[in-house]
Amino acid sequence: MRMGIDEKGITELIGLVDHVSGMNKVAHGLLLEYDGDPGAPLLPYPENNEIDSPVRELLADVEAVESGRLGRPGVPGYWLSLARNRHYFESTWKKHKLLLDEGVLELEAKAAVGLGVSVTNGCKYFIRYFHAALVNAGWNSGRILEVFGVVDHYNSFNMLATGMQIESDIRP
């Protein structure tokens, strides 16, 4: 897969997969449910009086960026869950903004990639998250189903290639 994407773009794409996969596993492990889904997270969200000033500033930034991305107010539960550990939260949030909101790749394509990775990893929280981002960007259900078609088709081909131990003959 090159199609005009340069080395930085390739690195950005792999970085995005790395980042979303990591978040998928954390959200899965924390038993997070996207707002509106039933169930309680593994770790309770911090109370207001447990949040110090630098974390409060970070949460304000999260709310500003994520409400624009998702088309709904508030701080997503994922970020609240990380807020008890300032350094982990801050470094993850910075990486998130770097990979989702900056770079050379188109932002909507990145949300589609996020959805594809989350579906492949079976992470309900981030399936809802990236679905919300795509809907907020104007994608209808038919368009989103196209992403599922690609996910299905490539999970199938991955299975075939692995099962047959097929050697790659496609090089840049």
Add this chain to the structure above:
Amino acid sequence: MSTIRILDEDEVPEAARELVKRIKTREKRVFGIDALSNIWGSMTYYPEYMKANWERSRATMQRGDVPPLTKEMVASAVSVTNSCEY
């Protein structure tokens, strides 16, 4: 080493030859490669399976409103997630 030997093009069963030609045309256009890639080559023993996958490939990758590059990015991301070296 593949589980099965990938057939040379002159060994491909008659029932798969037209399909191989069409797949090569698309792969040349999309990926700029001249030969049939091994993933498709591995299916030539079973032309009906190859045809079913080709039709799904066209339906999912070539049709619809989502830009082809976005689809290729999702496909690559899925393959990385699955640690699929191919």
